[in-house]
Amino acid sequence: MEERKLMGKRLLATLALTTAGFAATAAMAEDTVVKVMHQGDPGWVEMYGKVAERFEAANPGVDIELVYAPHDAYNEKFSAAVMSKDLPDVFEMDAPFLANYVWSGYLAPIKPLIDPAVLEDMTASNIAQGTYPIDNELYGIGLTDSSVVLYGNRKYLEAIGARIPTSVDDAWTRAEFEDVLEKLSKVEGVKWPIDTFRGYGIKTEWITYAYEPILASFGCDLIDRTTWTSEGALDSQPCVDALTMMQDWAKKDWIVPMSAGTNQFFADGNPAALAWGGHWVYSQAAAAMGDNVVVLPLPKFGEKSASPNGTWIWGVSTASKHPDVAGKFISFLLQDADYRAYAVSQSAFPGLKSFAAQSPLYAEGGPMAIAFEQASKSAVARPPHPAYPTITSAFMQAFDVIINGGDAKTELTKAAQKIDEDIADNDGYPPFNGQ
Amino acid sequence: MSDMALSTPRPAPKRRSHGSKRTLRIVQVVCVLIIALVMISPLFMLLVASLKDDRFQILADMGSFKAFWVSDPTLNNFVEVGGMSGDLAFGRYLMNSLIILFVTVSSGLVINSMAGFVLAWGRVPGKVVILALVIALYVIPQESIIMPLLIMVSRAGMTDTFTAQILPWVASPLYIFLFYQFFAQLPKELYEAAEMDGASPFRIYRSIFMPLSLPAMATTSILMGIESWNQYLWPVLVTQTAYARPIAVAIGTFFGQDSIFWDRAMAASVLMMLPILAFYIVFQRWFVSSFIGTAVKG
Incomplete structure (x- = not known):
């Protein structure tokens, strides 16, 4: 009897130990899951998959779960999350959505999470696109940045005897540019003097991204960056003149x-x-046209020339339970050799200095050197304000109506009012209102 | 009746001349051809573009009649799409879409027809109010309930599952009403005779009314099938990984930040279209007659 009792106790003890052992093993085996939401075409999607695999191999116990969102539905997917x-x-x-995300409390400061070597490697423009202007903290980082240049068909330009600018400083003036457009419209074989890539449609960020520099060059802006009000800025005479000029191009069938x-x-x-195309157009154009492509700086419509910057960058959410691993993954991604090689193959615009050194396209003497020159001389970031989603949406709608024949003053006034209403509805997005 | 009246010759019915009848027929045929051309041309353009290997050429051709012609057809795009693996495995996404379609439609037929039957023949207190509510629900657009629905699905832990893509769309006010309308038109005697023979309401539904409702079933399956197959926003919101991602969302991959892969997008769209097209071709006759029978406007 005693023996049976003893046996029972032993069995119980063994069972308890085994259970505890299993529980401990299960806890140890449980992976740290880090969700990474991204967009991108098949090439990038494949690349992220491979980088995630390499990161997991280098960091046992970490599971990178890639969450894909189609580019066109990214904001909807983000809102849903x-x-x-x-x-x-x-x-x-x-990048221009960063201020809204920080203000809304979705983004965590990234500086303590990222490899210091990567932080040191950032270009000034990359730091600017990832910085929140209120606390001057870094919330986003990317391998790349972006720009828009003017691509020209060398044969056509030579046919009209156009001057070919070689740097941002000697960019075409408005008069020169419109004269070129006028002359090109009469050259045989030219159906349209310029492609401003209206084909990207009105749902993408293209309109605000690519055409805001025209406003800046005219001497106005989407919003006053000191008072953070749009009325008096977007509906000002220089902006009306800028949009009327573009409407005129459309009326003349130049676009x-x-x-x-x-x-x-x-x-x-x-x-x-x-x-009037993004840096990404170069690889396609050069493949089709070879040396016939000439890269020019964006024209100077007023006192100074202006160009856009900013692209898709990475951030760590405030909801992350593993911000250290999240930061480690971003650092790993930005330094991954294959990821960089793929970015070079896509003529990606460098946002890290070491990546710029790997990109002969943008180096001095390289075919896209002017784009890199623009980044340091004429780049104007889109307004880093929490109301940016409303700002860009209102401007895009106004632009679409104007380019199709609507009155520039009326439409820009409506857009400015809409932006200011949103800002008022949110009590000025404190502390942007100075409070 | 007088002789006079009897002898008055009846006026001969007006007959259109053979020529005018023929002209009318030609006009009708031309009109039908034009309408058919307008309807078919986007699909034809899609098919033609899927056989072109150069995505930039597809884009360049789009503004002209070249969009309807391929001089050097190739199946490369289909091979590329079919050969994609990992996070881009289109075969898997096609299968996911088929699973979602099959489960949604089959369970939808049962649930909606049962609800319609109960509303038409069941002894339910406040039946009229329930029916009015069902009809009222029909006018609420899907988009307006999508966010509350998303929160519910998320709290139920169903994100990134097949269930999240099936369950919310199984019961629909439109199809409940459609079945209600169909069952309500059937003769009362059918129900009463079965009831007198001792059949339970479920037996009456299963053995008598359901077999009679094939036209309504056909209409519902086709409408539900198309609706399920073309879902985009909802799966974008509830799927995260490749596990339950349907093909419509996967095609979005070809529309990138800086570039659009029209060639592969077109091939994938053709692949996506094939199952539903085959389904339609097979059931074409039934489809048309059931639509006429149930008076559903497309």
């Missing part, structure tokens, strides 16, 4: 229409003579 309290640990964001797509510059027969 916010509403369902399911923010990923790491997420990609379009490729939206229906003609986005490759008229390098399509068969080169129907468009110039292109």
